[in-house]
Amino acid sequence: MHGESASLLPGMSKRLVAATSVYHENIDIGKKPPAEYMADIRRRYLKREGELEKMMSEHSLPEGWEAMAYPKFLEERRKLMAAIIRKGFASLR
Numbered sequence: 001m002h003g004e005s006a007s008l009l010p011g012m013s014k015r016l017v018a019a020t021s022v023y024h025e026n027i028d029i030g031k032k033p034p035a036e037y038m039a040d041i042r043r044r045y046l047k048r049e050g051e052l053e054k055m056m057s058e059h060s061l062p063e064g065w066e067a068m069a070y071p072k073f074l075e076e077r078r079k080l081m082a083a084i085i086r087k088g089f090a091s092l093r
Contacts, residue, residue, distance in 0.1 A: 033066075034065070034066035034067075035066045035067060038066040057080075060077050060080035060081045060084060061077065061080075062076035062077060062079075062080060065077070
């Protein structure tokens, strides 16, 4: 199913197809260290101004996370996740 368009899959939404594609990508990159697969991801985002930063922000990935020790990564990511949650709650007022 990876790489197929939604038009080839009657009844499936584009969102489901995209999620399936991301799932397969995650399986592929899960076998590599972050510094290696982030280099590939950065190359894909080269010509997409601001998109890499947006993706990293939406996923609460701190700057330089791929080179961080795991405990430090978790500490920094928790801070970013808390900020997203606070922003979400503030929007409910």
